[in-house]
Amino acid sequence: MDRPTAKSLCVKVPSPVIIAGVPVHETLRNQLDDVVTKMLARHRRDLDSFRRMPVEEMREDITNISRDVVSYYISWLREGTLATPDQAGRIGGSAARRAEEGVPLEALLAAYVNGLQGIFATLTADAGPDDLDAVLALGNKIFEFIKATTGAVASGYLEEVRTTVGQEHNTRRALLAALLRDESASATAGIAGIGLASEYLLLNLAIGAHPDEQETGVNPTTVTRRMLRRLLAVFEAATDDQALNALEATGGIVLVPISSDMDWSKWSETIAEAGSAAGVTVSAAGALTTSSGVAAAAVQTGEILDVLRWFERAPGLYRLEDVLIEYQLTRPGEARDRLADLLAPLEAHPDLFETLLHYLGGNVNRRRIANLLHVHPNTVDYRLRRIHELTGIDVTEPPGIHRATSALAARRAGESG
Known part of the structure; x- marks a missing residue:
């Protein structure tokens, strides 16, 4: 899968940055091995995720990408060109592998800043008062380099996360779907890495x-x-x-x-x-x-x-x-049907049915029901008496409330099929 790459930028540097009489890109090139070694030591010292990495990974993958990044930075200082698409792809590819390993993105970004801090300290170690402008120019170039390289890091990392999370999400949903279909889910669980x-x-x-x-x-x-x-x-x-x-x-x-x-x-x-x-x-x-x-x-x-x-x-x-x-x-059967039929006499009286719904809904206060229905409280009393006459259920008493509530639920269950 192709990784997102940073655009190749060609920005001409008017003149080399010189500190203590030496162009900084030459200083960095001459100390490349030492700079990379110190960079990895800083990562181990300052960043927990790198302290917990296997020694082999630090010695191979992390050392290689660190050397590549420092080399790209030397080119930037010397020629004013950032990483080519191929080089940026290497940065993104390394970030993707770290994502696959579970290294947090914040730790990866911190490593780039941490490494460049060390480089800045190395290149300015011999700076004198007359080198102030050069030191400021170097700092500016570090910020520009961070902006470009961390874009490639984030793109590569996040693409891997989207791919991995999407695959895991789909597999986990497939496992649940298999269980819900009452199918054997052992194979799907194995693919997902999930034990049943x-x-x-x-x-x-x-x-x-x-x-x-x-x-x-x-x-x-x-x-x-x-x-x-x-x-x-x-x-x-x-x-x-x-x-x-x-x-x-x-x-x-x-x-x-x-x-x-x-x-x-x-x-x-x-x-x-x-x-x-x-x-x-x-x-x-x-x-x-x-x-x-x-x-x-x-x-x-x-x-x-x-x-x-x-x-x-x-x-x-x-x-x-x-x-x-x-x-x-509410289970299907003759008993439920008969229970639902207790309210059948109210079908021809929608006003009574509406009053019953409000009453069973907790509004046993007749004045409140009257306000909701825009009628006189005496009308509510009349309707409750009529409900009693038609159904045989006295909803003004607890047993009647329970019976009417059950009949209403049975009726709803029947309507739902």
């Missing part, structure tokens, strides 16, 4: 709309990507980036390997934190499963999310144990 865990926490998320999506002129794609990035950052921090995910704007699956006793309270807090960080509501259905049970767990947690929606439960993390009654009430 003995147990997983499967989280099925329903994500609410972000308020910014309603703003006029706002790009909804930008809002969605920003929201998902913040939400995923919380899960990555909580799982040391070990979770698999297939998330989009409205929700999806997060699969977390579990290596110790399950702490449901921790994950409840994580769900709340993720929603807060992303600025959205998050409802989650969770289940523990093995790799062979991921597909079934995804189906069941999807059904739990339906129950949460039908019963209008608050955002948060729920297990099947939290909604056993509600779950069973």
Whole structure:
């Protein structure tokens, strides 16, 4: 793959920079081996990432690219020409290899500055008072050289990161897709370099709309990507980036390997934190499963999310144990159909049905319901009595509220198929 290269620049230097009576490019050329040796020693001393590099790598790859860069700098000082495309490609290629090895970009950029600091110290060691202008000119040329070379470094590094991250992302999603299709995922896991865990926490998320999506002129794609990035950052921090995910704007699956006793309270807090960080509501259905049970767990947690929606439960993390009654009430069958039919008499009375929805939604204060419906409080009382007469359900009493809520959820479940 071709690496991005810096443009070849041909800038003529009016005259050589002379310090202590000697052109600095000659000083640097004559001390090339010593300068490179000292440069690597500075890296080992000052930069943690280089201290942890294998000796062989320092002796070969890092020494070679350091020699190349110093040679390019000598050409710049002597002729006013920066690295050619081929030379800049070598710089970018070296940066790409460091990216592949996991060396942070900031450490790589720091190495270039660190090395040129050492060169500046070497070239100005014998400078006298009369060399001030030359020292300033040398400093300026160092800044120009840094600007050009670090561009090639960043381009090569970031291209490798994009390629690597893209491949890893696609492979991890392929692994999750295989698990969700109930296929053997061992081969895909091997390619991804991920060992299948003995147990997983499967989280099925329903994500609410972000308020910014309603703003006029706002790009909804930008809002969605920003929201998902913040939400995923919380899960990555909580799982040391070990979770698999297939998330989009409205929700999806997060699969977390579990290596110790399950702490449901921790994950409840994580769900709340993720929603807060992303600025959205998050409802989650969770289940523990093995790799062979991921597909079934995804189906069941999807059904739990339906129950949460039908019963209008608050955002948060729920297990099947939290909604056993509600779950069973909404399973397909004659019992669910009969439960839903309890509200059938209200189909011909939309005003009564609307009043019931507000009442069951938590607005048991009749004056508040009256304000919402723009009617007199006595009208609300009348409608509640009519609901009782038509359905046999007295929603002014706790048993009636529970019965009507269950009937409404069964009705919604039936409408969803």
